[in-house]
Amino acid sequence: MARPFEEPMGTGPHVPVGDPVSSDNPSSSPGAHDARPGVPPEVARGKGIRHTRTGATWTGLVIGTLVLVLLLIFILQNLDGVVLELFAWEFTVPLGVTLLLAAIAGAVIMALVGSIRILQIRRAANRQRELAS
Structure with missing residues (x-):
């Protein structure tokens, strides 16, 4: 099944430029990327796509x-x-x-x-x- 968003395996979730990753930024918490719209949860967690x-x-x-x-x-x-x-x-x-x-x-x-x-x-x-x- 085709997925709307594919990342290479081994890379983490995409963080837009200009988004500082710090402890006071709520988007830097471990589960925060799971809620991004349009991104499948397995990609948001950094698992990527193994084989296409x-x-x-x-x-x-x-x-x-x-x-x-x-x-x-x-x-x-x-x-x-x-x-x-x-x-x-x-x-x-x-x-x-x-x-x-x-x-x-x-x-x-x-x-x-x-x-x-x-x-x-x-x-x-x-x-x-x-x-x-």
């Missing part, structure tokens, strides 16, 4: 970009041509590209097998649900 989909997406994009850069470096360092034979065809392809194509083929095979297994489990769960009702 946006944060996970950003992390995935950064990691994916780093993997792509490493993959590009690998391919550029392995440009020696190798001969591939498939049935009657013969190809000369750079070694890095050949290994990339082999990895993609393995990922596709793994995804197909995983999809078939997911379909089997889904059918079994549907059958179980029908028997239970």
